Amino acid sequence: xxxxxxxxxxxxxxxxxxxxxxxxxxxxxxxxxxxxxxxxxxxxxxxxxxxxxxxxxxxxxxxxxxxxxxxxxxxxxxxxxxxxxxxxxxxxxxxxxxxxxxxxxxxxxxxxxxxxxxxxxxxxxxxxxxxxxxxxxxxxxxxxxxxxxxxxxxxxxxxxxxxxxxxxxxxxxxxxxxxxxxxxxxxxxxxxxxxxxxxxxxxxxxxxxxxxxxxxxxxxxxxxxxxxxxxxxxxxxxxxxxxxxxxxxxxxxxxxx
Amino acid sequence: xxxxxxxxxxxxxxxxxxxxxxxxxxxxxxxxxxxxxxxxxxxxxxxxxxxxxxxxxxxxxxxxxxxxxxxxxxxxxxxxxxxxxxxxxxxxxxxxxxxxxxxxxxxxxxxxxxxxxxxxxxxxxxxxxxxxxxxxxxxxxxxxxxxxxxxxxxxxxxxxxxxxxxxxxxxxxxxxxxxxxxxxxxxxxxxxxxxxxxxxxxxxxxxxxxxxxxxxxxxxxxxxxxxxxxxxxxxxxxxxxxxxxxxxxxxxxxxxxxxxxxxxxxxxxxxxxxxxx
Numbered sequence: 456x457x458x459x460x461x462x463x464x465x466x467x468x469x470x471x472x473x474x475x476x477x478x479x480x481x482x483x484x485x486x487x488x489x490x491x492x493x494x495x496x497x498x499x500x501x502x503x504x505x506x507x508x509x510x511x512x513x514x515x516x517x518x519x520x521x522x523x524x525x526x527x528x529x530x531x532x533x534x535x536x537x538x539x540x541x542x543x544x545x546x547x548x549x550x551x552x553x554x555x556x557x558x559x560x561x562x563x564x565x566x567x568x569x570x571x572x573x574x575x576x577x578x579x580x581x582x583x584x585x586x587x588x589x590x591x592x593x594x595x596x597x598x599x600x601x602x603x604x605x606x607x608x609x610x611x612x613x614x615x616x617x618x619x620x621x622x623x624x625x626x627x628x629x630x631x632x633x634x635x636x637x638x639x640x641x642x643x644x645x646x647x648x649x650x651x652x653x654x655x656x657x658x659x660x661x662x663x664x665x666x667x668x669x670x671x672x673x674x675x676x677x678x679x680x681x682x683x684x685x686x687x688x689x690x691x692x693x694x695x696x697x698x699x700x701x702x703x704x705x706x707x708x709x710x711x712x
Numbered sequence: 713x714x715x716x717x718x719x720x721x722x723x724x725x726x727x728x729x730x731x732x733x734x735x736x737x738x739x740x741x742x743x744x745x746x747x748x749x750x751x752x753x754x755x756x757x758x759x760x761x762x763x764x765x766x767x768x769x770x771x772x773x774x775x776x777x778x779x780x781x782x783x784x785x786x787x788x789x790x791x792x793x794x795x796x797x798x799x800x801x802x803x804x805x806x807x808x809x810x811x812x813x814x815x816x817x818x819x820x821x822x823x824x825x826x827x828x829x830x831x832x833x834x835x836x837x838x839x840x841x842x843x844x845x846x847x848x849x850x851x852x853x854x855x856x857x858x859x860x861x862x863x864x865x866x867x868x869x870x871x872x873x874x875x876x877x878x879x880x881x882x883x884x885x886x887x888x889x890x891x892x893x894x895x896x897x898x899x900x901x902x903x904x905x906x907x908x909x910x911x912x913x914x915x916x917x918x919x920x921x922x923x924x925x926x927x928x929x930x931x932x933x934x935x936x937x938x939x940x941x942x943x944x945x946x947x948x949x950x951x952x953x954x955x956x957x958x959x960x961x962x963x964x965x966x967x968x969x970x971x972x973x974x975x976x977x978x979x980x981x982x983x984x985x986x987x988x989x
Contacts, residue, residue, distance in 0.1 A: 512875055514799065541878035551873040554892060564877035567887055613873075620877055 458485040460624060460654040461506060461543075462523040468501045471515035476501050476683040479520075481673060483624075488650050490665035490691070491658045493675035493706070498683030499658045502675070503626045506656070507543040508536050524624070541568060544622035548629045550609035557604065558597040560612055564620040579619050587615035588645050607638025614645065625649065627657040631664065643668050662707060666695055674703045736965075743958030751959060755925045756941075760952045765960060767927045771840070771935035772967070774928060775915070776908045778844035779851060783908075784901055786848065787855030791897075792885055795863045815853035822850045823914030831918065841931040843918050850914060851904040858900030862893040899979040905971050909964065912939035938964045 461483040468476040476498030483489050491499045501510065508529060510516040521528045529539050541564075553560050561580040570576055580597075584590040589611040593604070601612055610630055617625065627646075631639040646655055646668055659665055665672055672694040674687040687700045698704045754764020790807075798804045826846025827838070836842045866889060874884045921936040922944035928935040936944075938960055945957035 507876065509872065509876055512872065537878045537880055540876055545876040547869065547873065547876075549869070551867075551869045553870060553873075553888070563874070563887070567874065567877055567879045567883050616877070 457487075459483065459523075460485045460525060461656075463505075463520065464523070465520035466502070466505055466522060467519040468498060468505055468510065469515075469517040469519070470501070470513070474680075474682045476505075476675075477678075479685045481685060481688055483654060483656060484671070485654050486650055486652070487670040488646060488655045488657060488668050489671040489673060490669035491656065491673045491675065492660075492662065492665050493683070494677065495660075496681075496683075497675040497677050499675050500628050501683070503545070503628050503656065503658055506624075506626055507540050507545055509540070509545065511536065541620050542622055543624040543626060544617035544620060545626040546610070546613050546617055546628070546630050549633055550606060550613050552601045552604075552609050552612065555601065556598050557593050557601045557612065560601045561616045561619050564616055568620060579621070580615075583615040583619035584612075586618050586645070586649065587611045588641055589615055605638070607634050607641065610634060610638070610642060611645070614642070618649075623654065625653050625655045627655065629658050629660055632660055639664070662695070662709075665691065674698075674700070674706065676700075676702050676706070739958045739961050741958075742955045743960075743962045746956055746959040747962060752963070755927075756923055757925075760950070760956060763956060765938070765941065765963065767924050768936055768938055768941045768960075769963065769967075770927050771924075772909065772937040772964075774840050774931075774935065775843050775847055775937055776905060778840070779847035779908045780901070780905050782845065782848035783851050783855045783904060784859070784898070786852055787859040787901070788890075788897065790856055791859040791863050792889065794860065796881060796885055796889065811853050811856050814849075818913075819850055819911055820913040820917060822846055823917030826914060827918045837932065838919055838921075838934060839932040840928055840935045843915055843935065843937075844931075846914055846918060847908050847911065850911065851907050854904035854907060855901045858904065859893070859897040862897035862900055863889055865896065866892050895978055899975045902972060902975045906968055909968055909971075910939055912937070912943055915940050916943070938967075 459482045463479050463481050466476070466479040467474065479502060491502060493499055501516075504510045504513070505518050506522060506524075506529075508518075510518050518530065520530075522530060524539065524543065527534070529536075553563060555563070558580060561583055562576050565576050565579060570579070581590065584593060589608060592608060593599075593612075596603075601609065604612060610633075614630070625646075631642050634642065643664065646657070649655065650670075657664075657669070669691045672688065672691045673685055674694065675683050676686045678684055687694055687698055687703045694703065695707055698707060750762075751764050752769070753766050754762070755767055756765065757763045794804055794807055798807070823846060826842055826849070830836050830845050831838060831842045836845075870888065870892075871884055874888050879887065915937050919934065919936055919940070921934055922940060924934060924936050926934070942957050942960050942964070945953045945960065
């Protein structure tokens with residue numbers, strides 16, 4: 456039996472009173488990569504942001520329904536949001552680099568979370584950079600500004616920064632959409648390795664990326680009122696090769712989206 | 713037609729620069745011959761040949777230094793509050809409106825309120841403390857604009873990233889906004905410092921002192937400032953006083969340039985690029 460890490464029940468998201476995502480019920484399994492696909496504006500990013508309560512920070516956003524992380528509803532009263540966000544880490548679409556050194560970028564989350572011992576910080580920064588396949592490229596220039604890195608390296612730096620706080624789940628919001636194929640492959644290779652110890656949910660605009668790395672696929676589609684819905688979900692080969700829903704079939708055959 | 717507009721706009725650029733240049737040259741010619749160590753380090757005297765301005769310089773440094781620090785801290789707190797903690801748009805707009813109003817209040821009114829409230833009601837008297845606190849409120853709109861601009865320039869995406877790493881609001885403020893915004897806020901506040909250095913009216917009301925031989929030491933001492941002393945000198949009929957006023961103006965400009973250069977140094981030293989990402 457595979458463990459369910461995240462389970463959503465009736466998850467619905469509003470922005471300023473407008474419903475963008477309705478009634479998502481899905482189980483995310485441990486040590487797997489789940490790809491979230493679908494046309495633009497179907498609430499894929501909103502879905503992701505509901506899973507670590509980042510929607511809380513967006514003015515006018517409202518989340519209804521339940522999100523269970525390892526059996527506990529993260530929207531319950533009294534839940535420590537900050538702790539949840541350190542367990543469920545996130546990487547954004549564009550590299551979000553702090554105007555600091557490479558080292559301090561990765562150490563940032565540790566300092567925020569009150570890790571004081573510099574030796575511990577160094578070890579965790581190093582480990583995170585190794586896991587993100589960036590260590591060899593930056594080990595001799597950790598004190599340099601992170602802006603000196605290429606976009607692909609910056610995105611791996613963001614991944615390392617998230618890994619440094621040792622989360623359990625990784626949320627990635629189209630992390631390779633600004634990267635060239637070579638950098639994309641590097642990130643994908645890293646994710647395939649990380650799968651052994653993390654649960655990964657990745658929003659992607661690329662069907663071929665979903666094919667290459669995902670174990671499960673979640674297909675989001677707008678309904679007639681332009682509200683995003685999860686119309687199909689299951690193991691990748693099944694959803695991508697023989698989808699049940701006609702809309703999914705049109706989408707994976709490249710007819711819509 | 714196009715040419716007319718072009719030359720007219722060129723004239724609006726050249727005329728003020730020309731007037732200022734002529735003014736500076738005149739001031740320099742009149743004043744420079746009076747500037748020596750005795751003038752800078754001496755005390756005002758009824759003998760114009762013997763006069764110095766050390767107590768006045770000290771008074772100005774006290775007022776500008778204290779009011780800049782108080783005002784900057786107030787501006788910093790207010791901006792952080794507005795940027796990070798006010799969620800209601802209306803309240804934010806109200807705060808902006810009040811700041812605009814404050815900027816429009818004549819400076820002499822600040823002087824009267826400062827003297828009445830801080831000087832008499834709170835009992836600080838016609839002292840440096842009263843002057844500095846009053847001045848810090850007078851320049852507050854300028855420091856708020858500078859600090860607000862600095863914090864607003866920090867991209868939302870960087871704040872989101874910090875939150876996604878488990879940061880609380882307070883940690884975003886202390887670990888991200890302040891370290892990233894501080895140097896920009898400081899250099900942006902230079903206009904406020906210039907204003908504090910140049911204001912005479914509120915100090916005239918508060919201190920009332922046009923002439924003093926005593927160097928102010930404690931916060932509760934009487935004092936006067938450079939612009940007020942200039943005012944004192946130019947109201948006298950003899951031409952020598954006009955020259956002395958020019959000398960004081962040169963000192964005033966020199967102090968301002970020193971502050972500017974320091975601020976530019978800090979900007980270059982601690983500048984960084986912020987990408988909207």
